Structures are given as C-alpha cells and as structure tokens.
Amino acid sequence: MSREIFLSQNNYLNGLKCLKYAWHYKHCRNAMPAYPEATERVFNYGHMIGAKARELYPDGILACDADRPFGEQLAYCRELLKKRLPLFECGLIFNNAYAQSDILVPVGDNRWEFIEVKSGRGIAEINYHDVAFQRYVYVNAGLDIVRCHIMHVTPGSEAGYGCNPKDIFTMENVTDSLAEYSMIVEARVKEIRDVLAMGEAPVIPPGRQCSSPYRCKMYDICNALTNEG
Ligand code: SF4
Numbered sequence: 001m002s003r004e005i006f007l008s009q010n011n012y013l014n015g016l017k018c019l020k021y022a023w024h025y026k027h028c029r030n031a032m033p034a035y036p037e038a039t040e041r042v043f044n045y046g047h048m049i050g051a052k053a054r055e056l057y058p059d060g061i062l063a064c065d066a067d068r069p070f071g072e073q074l075a076y077c078r079e080l081l082k083k084r085l086p087l088f089e090c091g092l093i094f095n096n097a098y099a100q101s102d103i104l105v106p107v108g109d110n111r112w113e114f115i116e117v118k119s120g121r122g123i124a125e126i127n128y129h130d131v132a133f134q135r136y137v138y139v140n141a142g143l144d145i146v147r148c149h150i151m152h153v154t155p156g157s158e159a160g161y162g163c164n165p166k167d168i169f170t171m172e173n174v175t176d177s178l179a180e181y182s183m184i185v186e187a188r189v190k191e192i193r194d195v196l197a198m199g200e201a202p203v204i205p206p207g208r209q210c211s212s213p214y215r216c217k218m219y220d221i222c223n224a225l226t227n228e229g
Contacts, residue, residue, distance in 0.1 A: 004096040005193045012097075012133045013126060015192030020204035021216055026196045032217045039214055042119075049119040050102060052165040053151060057103060060086035064100060081143075084109075092141040097189060099137035103151075113147035114138065115171065121155040123172065124213060131174060132181035136189075147175045 014022035024032055035043070054060055063077045077090045084106040091100040101114040116131050118124075131148050138145050149171050153159045157168040195202055206222045216222075 005196050007097045007189060007193055007196070009099050009130065009133060011196065012189065012192060013130055015195065016126065016129055016188065018204055018209045018216065019192065019195045020201050020222070021209075021218060022192055023195055023198065023201040024218060027201075033220070035217055036215070042214065046119040048161060049153060049159060050117050052159070052163065053103065053115070053117040053169065054088055055165045056169070057086040057088075057105070060088050060103065062088045064089035064091060092138055092143070094137045094140035097133075097137050099134040101134050101138070104138075107146050111144040111146045112138070113149065114145065115149045115151050118150060118152040119159075121153050123150050123152060123174070126213070128174065128177060128181045132178050132185055135178065136182065136185040147173055148178065150174050 011022060011026060014025050034040075054062075061080060061083070063080050065073065065076075068076065073091060074093055077087070077092060080087055080090060086106070087104045088102065089100045090104045091098060093099075102117040103115040105113050105115065107113050114131075114134065116127060116134070118127055127150055131150060135145055135148055151169050151171040153168055154170045157163075159168040204222075206219075210216045210219050210222065
C-alpha cells in the first residue's frame with residue numbers, strides 16, 4: 001500500500017477553506033504572493049497572544065523547534081510526553097496526518113487535555129474544525145484525550161504586550177461540541193489528499209472563501225483570471 005500524502009493541520013484547514021488554495025500552499029507556497037501588511041500585523045498579534053497563553057503554564061516546555069529535522073522532532077515530542085508536563089506545540093502524527101496543539105496538558109497519570117489558543121474574541125466555526133482535526137490525530141496517535149478547549153481573548157479585555165495573561169483569556173470546554181466536526185474528519189482528509197495528489201490545481205471559482213476570514217493570498221490572481229474569462 002502506498003504511503004498517504006503528508007497532511008498537516010494547515011493543509012487540512014486550507015482544504016476546508018478552498019481546495020485550490022490548499023493545492024497551491026502544498027506545492028508552490030514560496031511562489032504565492034505575500035500577505036498584505038495588515039494581515040501580517042494580525043498574524044503578529046496572534047503570535048503575541050500565543051506567547052501570553054504560554055505564560056499561564058510556567059512549567060511548560062516548547063516542543064517544536066523549526067531547525068530540528070522532522071523525524072527527530074517527532075521522536076523528541078514522543079519523549080517529552082513522558083515528562084507529564086504542559087507541552088507547547090507538541091507534534092504527533094497518525095497515518096501521515098500531523099497535528100500540533102498549542103498547549104497539551106497532562107491530566108492524572110496518563111491522560112491529556114489540549115487547548116487551542118485564539119487571538120479572536122470568540123470562537124469561529126473553523127476553530128471547531130481545527131480542534132476536531134487535532135483530536136483525530138492525537139487520539140489515533142495513542143493519546144487519551146479527555147477534554148478539548150478553545151482559549152480566546154475575552155471581549156472587552158485589553159490584550160497587549162504588557163498585559164497580565166490571567167486578565168485576558170476565556171477558556172471554553174468544547175469537547176461536547178465536536179461531534180459534527182469529528183465525524184467528517186476522515187472524509188475531508190481523504191478529499192483534500194486526493195486534491196493534493198493532483199498534478200495541477202483544481203478549478204475553483206472565487207467566492208466568499210476568498211475574503212473570509214481574511215483575504216486570500218491568491219485573491220488578485222484568481223479574480224484577475226475570472227475577469228479575463
Ligand atoms: S482567491 Fe479564492 S478561489 Fe482563489 S485560492 Fe484563494 S480562496 Fe481559493
């Protein structure tokens with residue numbers, strides 16, 4: 001049996017957004033246009049919020065190191081699990097599908113819960129898909145996941161570099177809301193992999209997905225093609 005095409009969390013979420021975007025991200029990411037400056041600022045804010053969330057777990061360990069070869073990274077994360085400490089960005093793989101949760105927290109002797117950190121002030125539907133995919137990979141990779149959470153910025157709070165992280169987050173247990181998202185993970189994984197295995201990008205007409213939740217990198221290209229047509 002041939003090996004399944006590698007599918008990261010980003011590949012999965014990209015595929016849910018737009019299969020054409022997912023294909024380009026997988027095969028020619030470096031040739032894609034850069035995000036506009038305003039979008040980059042949103043991403044930088046998200047990184048700051050992620051760092052603030054980690055401050056809530058002072059004994060946590062950052063598991064991910066972008067300079068470490070991928071195989072070694074997977075082995076390192078497996079080793080870290082034995083420490084039974086909070087882990088940030090602990091990457092696990094199942095059937096060549098890869099997930100890396102923001103914060104993985106030990107529960108009791110051998111169980112875990114994980115937290116997806118969001119810089120928004122509420123939960124968007126794509127966040128449930130994200131958590132469902134992470135749980136799918138983690139559970140199939142052998143972790144006993146008892147709870148899944150989304151931690152977002154509390155509306156009205158002042159989240160900034162100097163803030164106290166204890167003042168800005170709301171944590172919501174979404175475990176019981178995942179059923180409808182979890183039940184489609186396998187089918188969507190297969191669908192996205194089938195597209196990623198194609199020799200060229202699928203034809204997808206521009207639509208709402210191009211500007212929501214943020215403007216796609218390919219927006220000008222796809223819309224120019226449509227206008228030419
Ligand atoms: S601009 Fe729209 S159609 Fe084109 S890749 Fe992005 S989301 Fe897909």
